Amino acid sequence: MFGLFKKKHAEKVSPVETTPTLSTEETEQLKVECKTLVGQVDSITGDDRINMLNHIGMINEKLDQLDDAIAYFEMSLKEKEQFGDAYNGLLRLYEEKRKQAAYGKDDDGIQKWVTKMDDLMSISKRVLKSNY
Amino acid sequence: MAVINFIIENILTQAAITIALIAALGLILQRKSIGTVLSGTFKTLLGFEVLSAGSSIITSSLTYFGKIFSHGFHLKGVVPSIEAINGQAMNQLGLGNEIALTFLGIFIVNIIIARFSPWKYIFLTGQALLWMATMTTIGGHAAGLSGFPNIALGSVIGGIFAVAMPAIAQPIVRKITGNDAIALGHFCTVGYMVESGAAWLFGERGEKKHSLEEMKLPKSLEFMQDTYLSVMVVMVPLYLITAAFAGPKYGAIGANGVNYMMFAFLQAIQFVVGVYVLLAGVRLLLGEIVPAFRGIAMKLVPNSKPALDCPVLFPYSPNAVIVGFITTTIGTVIGMFFFPVLGLAVILPGMLTNFFAGGTAGIFGNAVGGRRGAIIGGIVHGLFITLLPALLVGVLTHMGFTNASATDSDTIVSCLIYAWFITPILKAV
Numbered sequence: 001m002f003g004l005f006k007k008k009h010a011e012k013v014s015p016v017e018t019t020p021t022l023s024t025e026e027t028e029q030l031k032v033e034c035k036t037l038v039g040q041v042d043s044i045t046g047d048d049r050i051n052m053l054n055h056i057g058m059i060n061e062k063l064d065q066l067d068d069a070i071a072y073f074e075m076s077l078k079e080k081e082q083f084g085d086a087y088n089g090l091l092r093l094y095e096e097k098r099k100q101a102a103y104g105k106d107d108d109g110i111q112k113w114v115t116k117m118d119d120l121m122s123i124s125k126r127v128l129k130s131n132y
Numbered sequence: 133m134a135v136i137n138f139i140i141e142n143i144l145t146q147a148a149i150t151i152a153l154i155a156a157l158g159l160i161l162q163r164k165s166i167g168t169v170l171s172g173t174f175k176t177l178l179g180f181e182v183l184s185a186g187s188s189i190i191t192s193s194l195t196y197f198g199k200i201f202s203h204g205f206h207l208k209g210v211v212p213s214i215e216a217i218n219g220q221a222m223n224q225l226g227l228g229n230e231i232a233l234t235f236l237g238i239f240i241v242n243i244i245i246a247r248f249s250p251w252k253y254i255f256l257t258g259q260a261l262l263w264m265a266t267m268t269t270i271g272g273h274a275a276g277l278s279g280f281p282n283i284a285l286g287s288v289i290g291g292i293f294a295v296a297m298p299a300i301a302q303p304i305v306r307k308i309t310g311n312d313a314i315a316l317g318h319f320c321t322v323g324y325m326v327e328s329g330a331a332w333l334f335g336e337r338g339e340k341k342h343s344l345e346e347m348k349l350p351k352s353l354e355f356m357q358d359t360y361l362s363v364m365v366v367m368v369p370l371y372l373i374t375a376a377f378a379g380p381k382y383g384a385i386g387a388n389g390v391n392y393m394m395f396a397f398l399q400a401i402q403f404v405v406g407v408y409v410l411l412a413g414v415r416l417l418l419g420e421i422v423p424a425f426r427g428i429a430m431k432l433v434p435n436s437k438p439a440l441d442c443p444v445l446f447p448y449s450p451n452a453v454i455v456g457f458i459t460t461t462i463g464t465v466i467g468m469f470f471f472p473v474l475g476l477a478v479i480l481p482g483m484l485t486n487f488f489a490g491g492t493a494g495i496f497g498n499a500v501g502g503r504r505g506a507i508i509g510g511i512v513h514g515l516f517i518t519l520l521p522a523l524l525v526g527v528l529t530h531m532g533f534t535n536a537s538a539t540d541s542d543t544i545v546s547c548l549i550y551a552w553f554i555t556p557i558l559k560a561v
Binding site: 083084087088091092095096098099101102103105107110111114115117120121122124125127128 | 447
């Protein structure tokens with residue numbers, strides 16, 4: 001009726017936004033880089049470690065390994081609450097995961113990712129106020 | 133029949149029960165366990181009672197302030213506080229039931245619009261939705277509506293605002309964030325667009341456009357680190373100066389022998405305590421309802437675009453937040469002196485709004501018109517958010533509100549739509 005139900009079926013199968021496709025060579029290169037950085041990151045401290053954690057997060061995001069990307073970005077933000085790559089990356093990825101949970105009708109998943117977005121809002125307020 | 137009548141007249145007319153039942157409905161629809169449903173329902177009930185307690189504290193402090201202000205300056209001084217308006221509407225004016233049901237209705241209309249239209253925004257800032265429900269209910273009452281027609285109209289208007297405001301802001305939000313993944317869900321968007329318009333008119337363009345983020349700002353706003361401390365920093369001098377002008381005769385009304393300046397100081401603190409308690413109540417009240425209903429919304433509209441609270445934009449332009457706060461505050465202070473000249477009430481600057489709405493408006497101004505745009509736009513924004521509550525004072529005073537007016541420009545605009553358009557239409561019909 002009125003084509004509404006057809007649209008509904010079409011929407012169900014519509015995929016969640018994905019990152020641009022990488023060539024096999026690029027993928028392999030990034031995997032090697034990621035492995036190297038993961039091996040080094042525990043021996044580094046301070047801002048260099050934060051930058052490296054963010055970099056590993058970004059590589060994982062490019063490789064479409066969203067859970068790993070989230071883990072590294074979260075580690076970075078936990079060690080140093082600041083605005084930048086980790087915060088922006090997490091906002092993007094939580095929304096991506098929230099969408100996946102919504103398409104999968106996964107209630108707990110939706111709550112989990114929306115709550116994490118709420119936590120990011122609190123971090124945002126905290127970081128801003130602590131800067132001034 | 134007597135039992136049904138008893139339930140309708142004594143239980144369902146209680147706003148606390150209505151809102152608790154809404155929470156229960158949300159949790160049951162989410163198929164939560166009986167234990168979770170019960171605890172969520174009672175937490176919501178408790179939240180409403182805490183909100184009521186906060187409201188009483190604020191009202192008593194504002195009543196005192198209203199008296200000393202009118203004796204001290206022979207003018208009507210109004211504190212812009214959406215919390216105070218919500219508290220008074222829910223409790224003293226007995227609109228709690230309608231506000232609770234309108235709140236639910238706005239959620240439903242938002243989901244329907246997002247599901248069946250190209251605008252996929254789901255408004256996730258629960259507190260802002262409560263303020264919108266409050267203002268549409270107040271507007272409806274002022275227009276002579278009550279019961280189901282008021283709830284239905286408020287739900288439709290609020291639901292349209294919940295989708296339209298993120299949609300209107302989105303072109304600039306995209307420019308700020310560099311992507312289209314999230315939207316802004318904060319009912320101050322009309323103000324942000326006013327700031328953007330001013331920034332576009334008076335700001336920098338092209339190669340001459342310099343972002344505020346290229347500047348280094350001094351770290352001298354420590355008092356802003358605590359929300360309640362920032363309210364206190366404004367309210368204490370405000371009460372003390374007003375009491376000094378009112379003198380000991382009026383400043384000591386209800387002081388029971390305490391020095392009138394000391395009493396004014398304590399009343400200012402009472403105001404802050406009231407805001408603290410009321411917001412704790414709101415958090416408790418919405419803590420169960422919002423997660424339940426946003427879960428339902430996300431499932432029904434999986435491709436939705438979440439409209440999040442204003443701090444979502446802070447990381448993209450932190451300097452602009454501070455400049456926006458300062459320039460908006462300057463605008464509100466100018467407006468406080470200027471608008472009474474035009475015969476409007478004195479609207480005192482509200483620090484919470486200046487920080488969150490002013491800060492976010494600063495981000496918009498900076499994105500559209502660079503440094504100059506953010507500075508001039510911020511002052512215009514400050515004037516605008518002082519003018520709106522001043523225009524609303526007549527409607528609110530007529531209904532019996534005590535020395536307070538609303539904040540959050542979109543909620544005021546929704547109420548003014550009732551006052552300026554819906555009321556004349558209803559009277560003409």
